[in-house]
Amino acid sequence: MATVADTRPPSGGALIALRQASVTRGGRRILDTVDFSIGRGEIVTLIGPNGAGKSTLVKVALGLEPVDSGMFWRAPGLTVGYQPQKYSLDPALPLTVRRLVTLNTAASEARIAETLALLRLERLLESDVHTLSGGELQRAMLARAFLREPNLLVLDEPSQNLDVSGAIEIYQIIAEARKTTGCSVLVVSHDLNVVMAATDRVYCLNTHLCCSGAPEDVSRHRAFLELFGAAAAKTLAIYPHHHDHEHAPDGSIKPGHHHDHSHHHHD
Amino acid sequence: MTDNFILRAVLAGIGVALAAGPLGCFIVWRRMAYFGDTLSHAGLTGIALGLLIGVGSTIGMAVVGLGAGAILLLLQRQRRIPADTLLGILSHAALACGLIAMSFMDKVRVDLFGYLFGDILAVDWQDVAWVYGGGAVIIAALVFNWRRLITLTVHEDMAAAEGIPVARTKFLLTLMIALSVAVAMKIVGVLLVTAMLIIPAAAARPVSRSPEVMAFGAAAAGCLAVAGGLQASLIWDLPSGPAIVAAAVVLFVLALTARRGFHPSARN
Numbered sequence: 001m002a003t004v005a006d007t008r009p010p011s012g013g014a015l016i017a018l019r020q021a022s023v024t025r026g027g028r029r030i031l032d033t034v035d036f037s038i039g040r041g042e043i044v045t046l047i048g049p050n051g052a053g054k055s056t057l058v059k060v061a062l063g064l065e066p067v068d069s070g071m072f073w074r075a076p077g078l079t080v081g082y083q084p085q086k087y088s089l090d091p092a093l094p095l096t097v098r099r100l101v102t103l104n105t106a107a108s109e110a111r112i113a114e115t116l117a118l119l120r121l122e123r124l125l126e127s128d129v130h131t132l133s134g135g136e137l138q139r140a141m142l143a144r145a146f147l148r149e150p151n152l153l154v155l156d157e158p159s160q161n162l163d164v165s166g167a168i169e170i171y172q173i174i175a176e177a178r179k180t181t182g183c184s185v186l187v188v189s190h191d192l193n194v195v196m197a198a199t200d201r202v203y204c205l206n207t208h209l210c211c212s213g214a215p216e217d218v219s220r221h222r223a224f225l226e227l228f229g230a231a232a233a234k235t236l237a238i239y240p241h242h243h244d245h246e247h248a249p250d251g252s253i254k255p256g257h258h259h260d261h262s263h264h265h266h267d
Numbered sequence: 268m269t270d271n272f273i274l275r276a277v278l279a280g281i282g283v284a285l286a287a288g289p290l291g292c293f294i295v296w297r298r299m300a301y302f303g304d305t306l307s308h309a310g311l312t313g314i315a316l317g318l319l320i321g322v323g324s325t326i327g328m329a330v331v332g333l334g335a336g337a338i339l340l341l342l343q344r345q346r347r348i349p350a351d352t353l354l355g356i357l358s359h360a361a362l363a364c365g366l367i368a369m370s371f372m373d374k375v376r377v378d379l380f381g382y383l384f385g386d387i388l389a390v391d392w393q394d395v396a397w398v399y400g401g402g403a404v405i406i407a408a409l410v411f412n413w414r415r416l417i418t419l420t421v422h423e424d425m426a427a428a429e430g431i432p433v434a435r436t437k438f439l440l441t442l443m444i445a446l447s448v449a450v451a452m453k454i455v456g457v458l459l460v461t462a463m464l465i466i467p468a469a470a471a472r473p474v475s476r477s478p479e480v481m482a483f484g485a486a487a488a489g490c491l492a493v494a495g496g497l498q499a500s501l502i503w504d505l506p507s508g509p510a511i512v513a514a515a516v517v518l519f520v521l522a523l524t525a526r527r528g529f530h531p532s533a534r535n
Contacts, residue, residue, distance in 0.1 A: 082428035095421070
């Protein structure tokens with residue numbers, strides 16, 4: 001029984017580790033003996049159908065909800081940058097993009113400019129957030145998470161509201177951020193069509209852990225096929241990344257670069 | 268002497284406005300207007316009970332106000348009764364209890380009208396000190412917790428995920444509102460306290476582009492309303508509390524119409 005964080009770090013230098021963690025709420029089992037960990041610098045994707053317990057697992061992993069049984073460990077001094085799934089900013093609160101992206105951060109002007117340029121928001125820095133489109137607001141929330149200079153980025157459905165090429169672009173930016181800062185990334189998704197190519201490990205959750213492993217391995221796993229069907233497996237994580245064009249900030253099409261993503265194989 | 272009571276009224280009113288403006292912004296942003304009403308009605312019950320039991324109106328008000336705040340926070344954890352219904356029930360229950368309790372006190376001189384609408388022209392220096400003491404505590408708590416309060420106002424889950432103690436910060440906000448009610452009650456009365464919290468903040472919204480500007484704007488609008496309301500009260504012999512609230516409403520309408528046609532959120 002560990003409702004408080006265990007003080008002994010698990011082996012392997014994980015930032016967060018759950019062992020045989022179970023959560024029951026209102027008599028309903030929400031998480032059932034789940035093993036889960038995020039290593040330093042690792043990109044982990046958590047997928048599962050609606051109601052699979054993904055949100056609860058994230059809350060437990062962040063230490064916001066206790067586990068009823070099992071072990072929970074979290075590295076001390078963790079800085080989390082969180083991109084929420086739903087954000088309805090109340091128009092009663094006046095907020096510019098600059099104020100939003102620096103919220104709960106201590107970012108320098110140079111970092112703000114760099115991050116907003118990366119997410120193609122630089123022209124919107126002084127704009128009112130209530131005028132942003134869904135996609136722009138989403139990128140602004142991602143910029144804010146980056147500016148936290150986190151050890152752990154937690155991104156809840158980062159590809160929602162985006163088309164496939166938009167999602168791939170966002171995932172490339174996230175992968176790049178991991179490379180330059182060495183932060184760990186937890187991506188929560190129910191969108192099986194685009195799982196981030198740079199994902200090191202996929203956890204497939206449906207109350208219990210169906211399977212986990214490298215994206216290619218998970219997509220071939222029997223439990224995964226049963227949960228999502230063979231059609232989903234065909235698209236998981238092997239989404240081709242050949243764009244023949246990119247979109248400039250004004251929406252015009254410019255010639256793109258071709259690139260291959262070599263997939264990491266673990267184990 | 269005659270000058271002194273006006274000076275005290277102006278000082279007390281401005282003290283209330285300086286604290287209530289920025290705090291009221293959170294009530295507007297977090298849609299807590301009903302919450303303020305409920306706490307102020309609970310304050311009336313507190314005054315009545317405090318006088319009945321003999322511990323004094325201030326302590327009674329503080330205890331019942333905090334109790335009502337705690338009950339509300341606890342009740343909001345259940346989902347079967349919507350939050351605004353709960354607030355409506357508690358708010359009117361508190362008002363009814365307060366009025367009933369006051370009816371038992373015929374032998375004590377209780378100026379019900381004064382409690383309901385305030386009597387800013389009757390404040391003594393002790394009241395002024397109480398306003399500034401309470402106001403200073405509220406402003407200090409706001410400044411010290413500003414980043415946390417704004418972050419959880421933007422997104423509670425995000426704030427929690429990033430390590431902000433959400434439950435504690437929300438409780439602190441409740442405490443601040445209860446304290447502001449206690450501070451402002453003598454000035455504008457139970458029924459108009461929420462007005463001092465939300466109207467200056469709402470007046471500042473159309474002309475503000477950041478939370479900080481809106482907080483300062485709300486404080487300024489509150490001070491203007493106090494000055495204008497007292498002036499009108501002296502010139503036309505109006506009841507002072509309602510005159511201040513009416514002045515705040517005039518400012519709100521001006522701010523709203525001044526920005527018509529210009530959308531402050533327009534890009535560039």
